[in-house]
Amino acid sequence: MIDHLSNALHEISGITYIKGESNLYAVNDSGNENVVFLLNQKGKILEEIKIPNSKNVDWEDLAYDHNNNIYIGDFGNNNNDRKNLTIYRVSGIKNKQIKTTTIEFFLEDQKKFPPSKKKRNFDIEAFFYNKGSFYLFTKNRGSKFNGETKLYKLQDKPGKQKAKLIDTHTICDDARDCFISSAAINYNGDTIALLTYNKIFILSDFKGDDLFGGKIKKIKLNHFSQKEGICFLTDSTLLIVDEKQKKTKGALYKYRLK
Secondary structure, eight states: OEOOGGGGGTTEEEEEOOOSSSOOEEEEEEEEEEESEEOOOTTOEEEEEEEEOOOOOOSEEEEEESSSSSSEEEOTTTTSSOOOOOEEEESTTTTTOOEEEEEEETTTTSSSSOGGGGGGGOEEEEEEEEETTEEEOOOOOSOOOOOOOEEEESOOEEEEEEEEEEEEEOOOOOTTTTOOEEEETTTTTTEEEEEEESSEEEEEOTTTBBSSSSSSOOOEOOOOOOOEEEEEETTTEEEEEEEOOOTTTTEEEEOOOO
């Protein structure tokens, strides 16, 4: 653990880092303000940045591109009944000349809002950006849990569009902890990290959109908490955040890949 987080980040849900900067970006999830927190690498809040033309319905993850934009995933969908799924592209955040672009989308295979309890696999809490597209992973909330996550692909274009289902994968069979809560891709675009409450899955040697077709390494953290955000600091170093639990503050962690 690097350090505990401020109580202002009691429901932290996403974190990201833009290569070449010294600071991190973080958000809280539903019920909180439309604010991005600027943190130093010890997890201390340096600034709270209000994001114009946005609303925090349920902000669940952050992503970045190679053009100094960050992306806010407003697509948390615990009850599988949302029809207003949104990604905000935030440009100019470094120089405080912020412009917000709204990308609305729907999932091509969801027909009922909500579906039956056993088919509730439309909650999204994890995504990353790569080469003009977003890759989104579901947090399976079906009553007959089978460890399966769905992978959707969405273009980085303003307006409303369809997120295409491009794969499904059974990530693990631990009913207590196979919920993907965050995702990140390294700067080179060849390694992906998927986070659960006590594991990291590292995806590598994949080709194109076949993200689960390469190597998948499961890393047990031996530490269970409501981990909600992950990002690459370097190709060999990950940062992870978890939420406040009762009297225990949330924290920022560093994990070095071997």
